Amino acid sequence: xxxxxxxxxxxxxxxxxxxxxxxxxxxxxxxxxxxxxxxxxxxxxxxxxxxxxxxxxxxxxxxxxxxxxxxxxxxxxxxxxxxxxxxxxxxxxxxxxxxxxxxxxxxxxxxxxxxxxxxxxxxxxxxxxxxxxxxxxxxxxxxxxxxxxxxxxxxxxxxxxxxxxxxxxxxxxxxxxxxxxxxxxxxxxxxxxxxxxxxxxxxxxxxxxxxxxxxxxxxxxxxxxxxxxxxxxxxxxxxxxxxxxxxxxxxxxxxxxxxxxxxxxxxxxxxxxxxxxxxxxxxxxxxxxxxxxxxxxxxxxxxxxxxxxxxxxxxxxxxxxxxxxxxxxxxxxxxxxxxxx
Amino acid sequence: xxxxxxxxxxxxxxxxxxxxxxxxxxxxxxxxxxxxxxxxxxxxxxxxxxxxxxxxxxxxxxxxxxxxxxxxxxxxxxxxxxxxxxxxxxxxxxxxxxxxxxxxxxxxxxxxxxxxxxxxxxxxxxxxxxxxxxxxxx
Numbered sequence: 001x002x003x004x005x006x007x008x009x010x011x012x013x014x015x016x017x018x019x020x021x022x023x024x025x026x027x028x029x030x031x032x033x034x035x036x037x038x039x040x041x042x043x044x045x046x047x048x049x050x051x052x053x054x055x056x057x058x059x060x061x062x063x064x065x066x067x068x069x070x071x072x073x074x075x076x077x078x079x080x081x082x083x084x085x086x087x088x089x090x091x092x093x094x095x096x097x098x099x100x101x102x103x104x105x106x107x108x109x110x111x112x113x114x115x116x117x118x119x120x121x122x123x124x125x126x127x128x129x130x131x132x133x134x135x136x137x138x139x140x141x142x143x144x145x146x147x148x149x150x151x152x153x154x155x156x157x158x159x160x161x162x163x164x165x166x167x168x169x170x171x172x173x174x175x176x177x178x179x180x181x182x183x184x185x186x187x188x189x190x191x192x193x194x195x196x197x198x199x200x201x202x203x204x205x206x207x208x209x210x211x212x213x214x215x216x217x218x219x220x221x222x223x224x225x226x227x228x229x230x231x232x233x234x235x236x237x238x239x240x241x242x243x244x245x246x247x248x249x250x251x252x253x254x255x256x257x258x259x260x261x262x263x264x265x266x267x268x269x270x271x272x273x274x275x276x277x278x279x280x281x282x283x284x285x286x287x288x289x290x291x292x293x294x295x296x297x298x299x300x301x302x303x304x305x306x307x308x309x310x311x312x313x314x315x316x317x318x319x320x321x322x323x324x325x326x327x328x329x330x331x332x333x334x335x336x337x338x339x340x341x
Numbered sequence: 342x343x344x345x346x347x348x349x350x351x352x353x354x355x356x357x358x359x360x361x362x363x364x365x366x367x368x369x370x371x372x373x374x375x376x377x378x379x380x381x382x383x384x385x386x387x388x389x390x391x392x393x394x395x396x397x398x399x400x401x402x403x404x405x406x407x408x409x410x411x412x413x414x415x416x417x418x419x420x421x422x423x424x425x426x427x428x429x430x431x432x433x434x435x436x437x438x439x440x441x442x443x444x445x446x447x448x449x450x451x452x453x454x455x456x457x458x459x460x461x462x463x464x465x466x467x468x469x470x471x472x473x474x475x476x477x478x479x
Contacts, residue, residue, distance in 0.1 A: 108456035146415055147456045150449055189415070 002340045003282065003304045006324065009046060009334040011057050014039030016328035018071050018314045024078025026320025033058075034318070034326060035081055036334050037069035043083050043093075045100065046334070055336065064091050064102045071115045076122040084113035090127050092143060103143040108135055108150075119163040119170075124148070126170050128158035134172050134182070136191060149191040151182055160210050165217040169194075169245075173208035179222055179232075183245055194245045197222075197232065202250035204230065209262065215269040220248065223262035223275055229254040229285070231298065252297045257283060268317040272301060272339070274325055276312030281305050282327055284339070308333065384435075387444070391427060393464045394447055398424050401454070416457040423450045 019036040026032040031048040032055075038044075043061035048054065067086035074081055081093040081100070088111050092104040110131035117126050125137045125145065134151040156175035163170055170182040170191075181195040197203045206225035213220050220232045230253050236246040260278035267273040275283045281303055288299040308329035317323040325337040401420050404411050412420070426447050431437040455462050 106456070107459075107461070108452060146413055147453050148415070150453060152449070 001284075001302050003284070003302060003307075003325070003337045004340050006336045006338050007054050009036075009055055009057075009336070010332070011044055011060075012036065012038035012040050012042070012332050012334075014068075015310075015330040015332060016313065016334055017068065019316060019326055019328045019334060020072050020074050020081075021316060021318045021326065022074045022078040023076055023319050024074075026318055032318055032320060032324070033078075034316075035072045035074065035083075036328060037072045037083060038332075039068045041065050041067060041069060041085075043069055043072055043081070059098075059100050061093060061100050061102075064105075065089070067112075070113060073116045073118055075118050076120060080122075082116045082118065082125055084116040084127055086112040088113060088129070090116055090125075092145065094143070104145055106135075106137060106145050108147055109133070114158060115160040115162075117161045117163050119168055120166055121168075124163075124168065126161040126163065126172075128161045128172055130157045132156060132158060132174075134158055134161055134170070136170065148189050149184075151180075151191055151193070153180055153193045153196075154178065159208065162211045162213070165213050165215075167217070171211055171220070173211055173222060175207045177204050177206055177208060177224075177226075179203065179208055179211065181245075181248065185245075195247050197248060197250070202230070202253065204228065207261075210264045210266075212265050212267045212273065214267045214271065219251070219267075221265050221267055221273050223265040225261045227255070227258045227260070227262065229257070229262060229265060229273075229275060254285065254298060257285075257300055257303075263312065264314045264316075266316045268323050270323065272317075273298075274315045274317065276307075276315040276327055278311045280308050280310060280312060280329075282307040282312060282315060282325070282337070304337075307337075308335065380435075388432075390444070390464055391430060391432075391447075394423060394451060395427050397451070397454075397462065398427065413457060416454055419450050419454050419457070423447060423454070426450070 016036055016038045019034050022033040031050050033045065033047045036044050036046065044057050045059040046055040047058045049056060065085035065087050069083050069085045071084040072081060079095060082090055084090045088109045090106040090113055091102050093100045094103045109127065109129040112130040113127055114130065115128050123139055125139065126134060128134045132154050136148045137145040138148045140146055154172065154174040154176050158172050158174045161170060161172045168184065171179060173179045177198060179197040180193050182191050183194045184191050199205055204224040204226050208222055208224045211220055211222050218234055221229060223229045231251045232248045233251045234246050234248045258277050262275050262277045264276035265273055271287055273285050283303045284301040285298045286301045288297055307327060308331050310330035312327050312329050314328040316326055318326065327335050398420055405417065426443050430443050431440060
């Protein structure tokens with residue numbers, strides 16, 4: 001197994017914080033597209049050339065955010081892009097005849113927006129911030145967004161928000177070492193914290209930076225400043241009638257693989273999850289079929305040393321039949337990788 | 342029989358008690374005045390903040406009377422909830438445990454209405470969670 005570098009993309013003039021593959025691309029002959037965002041206050045749209053297989057920057061979204069753009073997310077239809085910035089706003093971009101226009105700006109957070117995420121149906125957008133709160137916005141006709149609920153429960157900076165891949169259940173992770181699970185119980189607009197995964201539940205002992213779900217949505221992986229990756233599972237992903245909620249529980253902890261902060265983790269549909277860390281390396285983990293009882297259920301598939309010249313901030317697998325891995329780094333570059341067996 | 346040196350042996354105790362009594366009565370006066378000043382300041386701030394929200398809610402309600410569709414149903418609901426909270430606030434009972442909870446809820450709902458109405462209103466005395474913390478952000 002080898003992680004082969006397909007391309008190294010330059011363009012951003014500051015660290016690249018995050019990227020997001022457009023979910024509506026990569027099949028039916030539609031070239032793969034992703035967006036990346038950076039400390040240079042811009043968002044770049046990259047499109048694959050089908051004949052060369054290489055990516056080129058198709059658009060630069062600038063002069064909207066006045067500070068670092070920390071997070072970007074395509075809506076499930078791939079038509080709308082949301083970007084969250086340290087300028088406390090979230091911008092909504094629409095592709096109008098090849099040009100990206102900022103069609104709406106969501107204001108409400110007191111300070112830096114750290115992450116944005118769409119729910120599976122594209123009707124709700126979640127944002128989180130250093131102001132310790134998580135906001136849920138409803139998408140209304142005419143590019144209008146209205147705040148449905150403000151979730152307060154984290155004691156510190158909220159690093160990431162992530163919707164469950166099929167259910168309207170929201171997950172958030174924070175500098176307070178906790179992962180919180182939020183659901184709309186009963187009455188509409190009544191979002192409550194239904195579970196907190198923290199130290200008492202075998203949780204993380206330092207900042208939780210990222211979360212990702214497996215394809216079926218019954219497992220979740222989290223990564224942390226405590227140098228571990230943890231896998232969580234649930235019996236039933238659906239919200240029970242009557243508001244019952246199947247809790248998540250700790251399945252295993254992967255210790256000893258990382259010696260610096262793990263910033264990013266992402267699970268592929270094929271069951272391989274990748275981690276991006278402060279040691280400039282990318283690691284891939286898979287199911288361990290031969291694991292002992294009570295032993296770790298996952299094993300290291302490979303470690304790509306010096307994947308970047310500096311810290312790896314973000315990793316994400318592409319959609320499409322043959323997933324590629326994209327990574328974003330403090331070195332200002334994005335790399336696209338292919339897993340060759 | 343009384344010890345000849347009794348009074349001088351108790352000198353320290355006597356002075357200690359005198360000093361304590363003097364300090365206690367002076368402390369009562371100073372403490373009362375200080376408490377008065379703090380109460381005046383905090384009471385003023387809370388009254389000002391509640392008054393600010395009351396003013397906003399009254400204007401929004403006036404606008405809604407002229408045109409019931411001028412704000413979204415969700416914003417209307419929250420404005421109504423703010424009104425209830427303001428009326429419920431135990432102004433004359435500062436030690437009521439609900440005081441902080443009601444104020445936090447009011448601040449949150451105010452932010453939600455402002456966001457929904459696309460207005461940037463800010464109560465100037467509003468305490469920021471952390472002002473000018475560090476410039477380095479991750």
